[in-house]
Amino acid sequence: MRIAVMGTGGIGGYFGGRLAAAGHDVAFVARGRQLEALRVNGLRVQSELGDLHLPAVEVTDDPSELAPADVVLFGVKLWDTEESAALIKPLLGEQTAVISFQNGVQKDEVLRRILGPEHVVGGVAYIAATIAEPGVIKHTGTLQRLAFGEYDGSASDRVEAFRAACAEAGIDVAVSNEIERTIWEKFVFLVGLSGMTTSTRTPIGAIRSNPRSRAFLRDVMEEVVQVARAHGVPIAADFVDDRLAFVDQAPAEMTSSMHHDLNRGNRLEVQWLSGDVVDRGRAHGVPTPCNRAITDLLAVHADGH
Ligand SMILES: NC(=O)C1=CN([C@@H]2O[C@H](COP(=O)(O)OP(=O)(O)OC[C@H]3O[C@@H](n4cnc5c(N)ncnc54)[C@H](OP(=O)(O)O)[C@@H]3O)[C@@H](O)[C@H]2O)C=CC1
Ligand SMILES: CC(C)(CO)C(=O)C(=O)O
Structure with missing residues (x-):
């Protein structure tokens, strides 16, 4: 299977690396120091599930140099979505699936508009x-789960082929x-986790x-559930309790990628997480005071420094 990875960071580097190590034909799109390191030293993944080193990888900053792909694994930060979507157009054949593993619920609206x-x-x-460090992806813990599917719920050949490739x-x-x-459902949990930890x-x-703070976490997630329902997405009545039970059995040191980004002085995805809940809540007439508090307080850090 021919796979192109748009954005060779935590997500793209880890999953693209595993797929390449299993023998799939994987091409990586990267830029800056990451591109240089991948060209010179290849891709390394450090993981409790097994380290890997791919000494020579196909990598470019220009997707138009690459052959079309069966699957594009899309893994840039949310602020890079529009520009990166435009760049991958040359990778699309008639049946190509573009699967974004970005967080949030806005990403596929953007991809649909730009790619069809x-x-x-x-x-x-x-x-x-x-x-x-450039060229090196660090995986913490053992969780490494992907879920994907066609929006119409159908069992397509392209989804089944990518499932089989991932399983291998x-x-x-x-x-x-x-x-x-x-x-x-991931959005409900992630908005709670990222908003509270950050x-x-x-x-x-x-x-x-x-x-x-536990009650605040519950309220943050409950607001997302109400916004989801207003969108017509049927989240179960006890879903927030279910996520709180999950939180209770998680390691105490568990945190979010947005909290790591804050600690490193990076830009934050808050505008596409709690901020998006606020915007969608406003459009549907659903109050979202807790997510508004998170969005507005983190605004001072949202552009990084
Ligand atoms: N990391 C994780 O564990 C998880 C992340 N996610 C989500 O996945 C998404 C990606 O996150 P993550 O993998 O951490 O992000 P990273 O910042 O680690 O990786 C993104 C990479 O894409 C590169 N990139 C962006 N635009 C281009 C471009 N036009 N050409 C070439 N390279 C480009 C970035 O380069 P540069 O650094 O120069 O910008 C960066 O190297 C986010 O939405 C995140 O919330 C979801 C679950 C878990
Ligand atoms: C919650 C977690 C770690 C799960 O993948 C995540 O997506 C994030 O923090 O961005």
């Missing part, structure tokens, strides 16, 4: 992976026949055990 709905397959990733590569993979709900600069353990 027929190319967009929904996806979510559960992993903690980051660029440790040792990735924990599932096909969702309700991918919009799957994406929103605005308090504290991992989840202290947040869940303090009654006031």
Whole structure:
């Protein structure tokens, strides 16, 4: 299977690396120091599940140099979505699936507008992976799960082929026949986790055990559920309780990629997470005071420094 990775960072480098190591034909798109390191030293992944080193990888900053792909694994930060979507047009054949594993619920709206709905397959990733240094991806813990599926719920050949490729590569993979709900379910949890850990600069353990911050976390997630329902996405009535139970069994030091970004002085995705909840809530007449507080307080850090 021919796979192109748009954005070779935590997500693209980890999953693209695993797929390449399993023998798939993977081309990487990167830029800056990451591009140079990949050209000179190849791609390294450090992981409790097994390190890997691909000494020579096909890598470019110009997707038009690459042959069309069966699947484009799309993994840039949310502020780079529009520009990167335009860049990958030369990679599209008639059946090409573009699967974004970015966070949030806005990404596929943008991809559909730029690439056409027929190319967009929904996806979510559960992993903690980051660029440790140029050319090196560090995976923390053992979670490395992908879920994806056609938006109309159909069982397509392209989705089944990519599922099989991921399974062969040792990735924990599932096909969702309700991918919009799957994406929103991750959004509920992620908006809670990212908003609380980043605005308090504290991992989840202290947040869940303090009654006031625990109640705030619940309210943040409940607001996302109400916005999802207003959108017509049927999130279960007990979903927030389910996520709180998940939080209770997670390691106390668990945190979000946005909290890491704050610590590193990077830009934050808050505008596409809590900020998007506020915008969508306003459009639907759903109050979102907790997400507004998070968005407005983090505004001072949102552009990084
Ligand atoms: N990391 C994780 O564990 C998880 C991340 N996610 C989500 O996945 C998305 C990606 O996150 P993550 O992998 O951490 O991001 P990273 O910043 O690690 O990786 C993105 C990479 O794409 C590169 N890039 C962006 N635009 C271009 C371009 N036009 N040409 C070439 N390269 C480009 C970036 O380069 P540069 O640095 O120069 O900008 C960067 O190297 C986010 O939405 C995130 O929320 C979801 C689940 C888990
Ligand atoms: C919650 C987590 C770690 C799961 O993948 C994530 O997506 C993030 O922090 O961005």
